[in-house]
Amino acid sequence: MSAESHCDVAVIGAGFAGLRTALRLREAGLLVRVLEARDRVGGRSAAATLNGRTIDVGGQWVGVGHERLRALAESCDTSLVPQYTAGSKLLELGGRMRRYDGLIPPASVTALVEMQSALWRLRALQRRVPPDAPWDAHGADALDRLSVDAWQARWLRSRGARALFDIGVRAVFCGTPRQLSMLGFLHYLRANRDFDALLSTTDGAQAWTVDGGMHALAVRMGAALGDALQLDTPVRQIEQQADSVVVHTPRGALRASRVVVAMAPPAAGRIDYAVTLPAREQLAQRMPMGSVIKVLVAYAKPFWRANGLSGEFVGDAAAFSPVFDASPADASHGALIGFFDGPEAVHWSGDAQARRREVIATLVRAFGPEAAEPLDYAEKDWIADPWSRGCYTGLWTPGTLTEVGSALRAPCGRVHWAGTETATEWCGYIEGALASGDRVADELRHAMAS
Amino acid sequence: MSAESHCDVAVIGAGFAGLRTALRLREAGLLVRVLEARDRVGGRSAAATLNGRTIDVGGQWVGVGHERLRALAESCDTSLVPQYTAGSKLLELGGRMRRYDGLIPPASVTALVEMQSALWRLRALQRRVPPDAPWDAHGADALDRLSVDAWQARWLRSRGARALFDIGVRAVFCGTPRQLSMLGFLHYLRANRDFDALLSTTDGAQAWTVDGGMHALAVRMGAALGDALQLDTPVRQIEQQADSVVVHTPRGALRASRVVVAMAPPAAGRIDYAVTLPAREQLAQRMPMGSVIKVLVAYAKPFWRANGLSGEFVGDAAAFSPVFDASPADASHGALIGFFDGPEAVHWSGDAQARRREVIATLVRAFGPEAAEPLDYAEKDWIADPWSRGCYTGLWTPGTLTEVGSALRAPCGRVHWAGTETATEWCGYIEGALASGDRVADELRHAMAS
Numbered sequence: 016m017s018a019e020s021h022c023d024v025a026v027i028g029a030g031f032a033g034l035r036t037a038l039r040l041r042e043a044g045l046l047v048r049v050l051e052a053r054d055r056v057g058g059r060s061a062a063a064t065l066n067g068r069t070i071d072v073g074g075q076w077v078g079v080g081h082e083r084l085r086a087l088a089e090s091c092d093t094s095l096v097p098q099y100t101a102g103s104k105l106l107e108l109g110g111r112m113r114r115y116d117g118l119i120p121p122a123s124v125t126a127l128v129e130m131q132s133a134l135w136r137l138r139a140l141q142r143r144v145p146p147d148a149p150w151d152a153h154g155a156d157a158l159d160r161l162s163v164d165a166w167q168a169r170w171l172r173s174r175g176a177r178a179l180f181d182i183g184v185r186a187v188f189c190g191t192p193r194q195l196s197m198l199g200f201l202h203y204l205r206a207n208r209d210f211d212a213l214l215s216t217t218d219g220a221q222a223w224t225v226d227g228g229m230h231a232l233a234v235r236m237g238a239a240l241g242d243a244l245q246l247d248t249p250v251r252q253i254e255q256q257a258d259s260v261v262v263h264t265p266r267g268a269l270r271a272s273r274v275v276v277a278m279a280p281p282a283a284g285r286i287d288y289a290v291t292l293p294a295r296e297q298l299a300q301r302m303p304m305g306s307v308i309k310v311l312v313a314y315a316k317p318f319w320r321a322n323g324l325s326g327e328f329v330g331d332a333a334a335f336s337p338v339f340d341a342s343p344a345d346a347s348h349g350a351l352i353g354f355f356d357g358p359e360a361v362h363w364s365g366d367a368q369a370r371r372r373e374v375i376a377t378l379v380r381a382f383g384p385e386a387a388e389p390l391d392y393a394e395k396d397w398i399a400d401p402w403s404r405g406c407y408t409g410l411w412t413p414g415t416l417t418e419v420g421s422a423l424r425a426p427c428g429r430v431h432w433a434g435t436e437t438a439t440e441w442c443g444y445i446e447g448a449l450a451s452g453d454r455v456a457d458e459l460r461h462a463m464a465s
Numbered sequence: 466m467s468a469e470s471h472c473d474v475a476v477i478g479a480g481f482a483g484l485r486t487a488l489r490l491r492e493a494g495l496l497v498r499v500l501e502a503r504d505r506v507g508g509r510s511a512a513a514t515l516n517g518r519t520i521d522v523g524g525q526w527v528g529v530g531h532e533r534l535r536a537l538a539e540s541c542d543t544s545l546v547p548q549y550t551a552g553s554k555l556l557e558l559g560g561r562m563r564r565y566d567g568l569i570p571p572a573s574v575t576a577l578v579e580m581q582s583a584l585w586r587l588r589a590l591q592r593r594v595p596p597d598a599p600w601d602a603h604g605a606d607a608l609d610r611l612s613v614d615a616w617q618a619r620w621l622r623s624r625g626a627r628a629l630f631d632i633g634v635r636a637v638f639c640g641t642p643r644q645l646s647m648l649g650f651l652h653y654l655r656a657n658r659d660f661d662a663l664l665s666t667t668d669g670a671q672a673w674t675v676d677g678g679m680h681a682l683a684v685r686m687g688a689a690l691g692d693a694l695q696l697d698t699p700v701r702q703i704e705q706q707a708d709s710v711v712v713h714t715p716r717g718a719l720r721a722s723r724v725v726v727a728m729a730p731p732a733a734g735r736i737d738y739a740v741t742l743p744a745r746e747q748l749a750q751r752m753p754m755g756s757v758i759k760v761l762v763a764y765a766k767p768f769w770r771a772n773g774l775s776g777e778f779v780g781d782a783a784a785f786s787p788v789f790d791a792s793p794a795d796a797s798h799g800a801l802i803g804f805f806d807g808p809e810a811v812h813w814s815g816d817a818q819a820r821r822r823e824v825i826a827t828l829v830r831a832f833g834p835e836a837a838e839p840l841d842y843a844e845k846d847w848i849a850d851p852w853s854r855g856c857y858t859g860l861w862t863p864g865t866l867t868e869v870g871s872a873l874r875a876p877c878g879r880v881h882w883a884g885t886e887t888a889t890e891w892c893g894y895i896e897g898a899l900a901s902g903d904r905v906a907d908e909l910r911h912a913m914a915s
Contacts, residue, residue: 159643160612160614160615160618160643161615162610162612162615162863164610164863165610165611165612165615168610191864191868193609193610193863193864194751194862194863194864281750285735287851290849291814291846291848291849291851291854293756293810293811293814293815293848293849294811296848296854296855297753297756297811297848297855300731300753300754300854300855301644301753301862303747303750303751304750306743306747358868360743361743361744361747361868361869364741364743365743396741398741398743398746398747399740399741399743401737401741404741404746404750405746405747405750412644412751412862412863413612413614413643413644413863414641414643414644418641418808418811419811
């Protein structure tokens with residue numbers, strides 16, 4: 016890329032959204048270049064090694080209905096492995112650890128009734144929210160003024176129901192209910208079927224993992240792009256001219272007919288657009304990333320299974336929660352995966368040794384003394400990742416969707432937008448990233464044909 | 466700054482906070498360097514020319530109690546000019562333009578009673594909030610969950626009172642009530658005496674302007690620093706080592722014993738800290754800047770005065786509101802100053818010609834047909850300013866103060882923080898910026914003596 020090079024479409028970001036966009040456009044006969052700031056593809060999906068096996072320290076799950084992702088895995092001859100769920104789950108509420116089976120957590124009857132009616136109410140409310148234009152929902156303005164916390168305070172009265180709801184919000188958004196707009200929350204629920212589905216393994220968003228790792232699929236997509244993909248190339252400026260766009264990087268400039276920015280809104284906002292894009296700028300500033308640290312711990316065997324436990328644990332006061340079984344399909348060793356979410360991630364982000372002690376202490380509390388002797392340990396602090404600065408997604412804060420939400424996908428001249436946040440279905444998931452790539456590729460084919 | 470240069474303290478940002486910090490530290494005998502990204506000093510204060518006269522297109526007012534700023538003006542032999550307020554004010558509510566005198570706007574009795582009791586209630590509430598640690602307020606958690614919008618919906622029932630309150634919030638914060646945490650709001654009110662004072666001219670925060678312009682004071686401070694001040698030098702990275710800090714810029718590296726970042730939190734968040742500062746990162750992401758475009762319009766004479774008007778105008782549905790008289794002290798010509806605030810600023814940020822038409826149409830509606838013939842026009846779109854990306858200040862969104870607020874001033878190793886947002890008194894104003902400079906200079910003298 017010395018001097019200035021040329022292409023039809025420059026795609027910024029080689030996460031699943033950018034990779035998909037580029038492959039689709041190349042199929043359509045366009046000359047595409049993908050510029051990626053990191054030294055790897057995959058964006059918010061990333062790989063590490065645990066006890067000699069490649070594992071995902073980023074996005075890892077395939078959910079029910081994630082058809083694009085399922086087809087992608089198939090096309091890579093990769094099989095999906097059902098999330099292990101056999102056995103009892105653990106729930107720590109108000110300082111008490113309890114085992115339970117099935118779908119109904121061991122909370123008070125009041126809490127369960129309240130929680131169930133809240134889920135019903137949410138399902139009714141989310142129907143109001145048009146997936147492609149939540150700002151046009153009936154009562155959008157009132158819903159966007161309301162935080163999820165305020166809604167919850169009104170409809171959940173018992174401590175148990177509030178605790179369960181909080182656990183759910185924290186796990187899904189890696190943020191707190193008071194940060195979130197009720198309209199944004201409903202938009203997210205609808206795009207992912209409903210709150211129940213978001214929280215579920217087998218029948219929901221965490222149904223399968225990818226044999227060999229999710230990240231390997233991104234690597235395959237990147238390999239298919241060959242020389243069209245350039246790593247270690249952060250984009251500093253996107254400058255629109257009358258009939259083209261110039262993308263400036265420390266490694267030279269690239270001129271394209273159009274550009275796709277396939278990044279989370281706050282990350283996209285760190286690029287200089289030469290002429291400010293006012294609504295996009297506010298979107299970048301008012302859509303903070305969630306906070307999460309993902310941790311995997313390996314054991315000689317999945318000892319919890321012998322005790323009748325599935326490996327699933329959540330707690331209302333646990334910093335390290337939720338936890339799931341992440342053992343390889345052949346159970347040749349055991350592994351647990353868990354998360355520090357939201358404020359807990361911010362709190363535990365500094366000191367890696369203290370964090371590890373907290374992880375092990377939590378696992379011992381939940382699964383017994385055998386958890387004290389791990390074989391290996393791997394983690395990824397997404398707050399500290401300089402290109403993501405948080406995960407899983409940018410969060411809809413109150414007022415943002417109705418004030419500047421329509422800037423999410425609306426092209427700004429020759430600059431188009433992709434990324435899981437822009438998806439009308441499965442947003443927040445890799446499936447949404449792929450869907451956004453399909454959508455923006457269509458958008459560009461249209462724009463470039465005219 | 467070729468190769469690596471050295472100093473005791475590197476100050477990043479030459480707004481009033483950074484300039485004050487540097488001058489104070491130099492008085493204490495330390496070798497200081499100030500690095501500024503822009504080609505000028507002053508930060509969120511800036512100058513332009515209107516009808517041949519230097520005017521402020523950024524921060525301009527001196528308020529009652531702004532003693533540091535008053536002393537600074539005096540030390541520069543600069544006088545303060547009282548904000549012109551003689552005559553009637555204009556209020557446009559529900560499509561009707563009304564004149565009124567004195568402090569009480571022409572709203573319904575219900576609206577006035579509600580508004581008055583809301584102001585009383587706010588005064589009582591703000592007393593709970595310790596200026597230096599709002600997160601320790603009695604009931605901080607509940608107040609930080611609540612948006613200003615939710616509070617307002619509870620205490621203001623009449624349309625008139627809500628409209629008046631909204632006008633006030635928009636004018637002070639350049640954002641919407643649903644964006645703001647009630648705890649953050651109370652913190653801001655307390656730091657600036659109360660809501661009334663924030664909205665007032667003569668007895669409040671907009672009492673005087675600076676003869677020759679506020680920005681000239683920053684220029685004087687910058688000149689006093691001489692070679693210690695370096696413009697056009699954006700800081701890209703701050704790298705802490707065992708016993709010093711290296712500040713990286715496109716013009717070379719600077720090694721210092723300690724660093725002061727004197728910038729608004731979101732701008733400070735665009736610097737790479739080599740090792741992520743988790744709470745600061747969340748603060749940067751969750752404290753969006755307000756949105757504002759400031760406009761000045763010159764006329765042959767201050768014709769509204771002859772009609773018995775003060776030049777002050779606000780409207781509940783006007784995009785361009787509030788408006789004030791900004792004529793020079795000798796009234797040699799007339800000038801009005803006004804603002805597009807919050808969502809209106811985002812909406813009108815794109816098209817300069819349409820914006821100008823909207824300004825003139827509003828002024829004609831308020832002040833009559835003479836407003837249609839301006840002599841000159843000057844403006845500053847602070848959203849489009851690449852180093853500020855908004856004004857006046859970073860906003861406290863729900864949850865931010867209690868979750869990560871204490872990161873606002875807490876030094877991170879050898880990196881210290883200044884800027885008006887960090888001030889415990891007069892935050893949001895230039896007085897707060899100066900106060901933050903005094904505070905951080907003390908902090909550093911302590912740290913470097915030990």
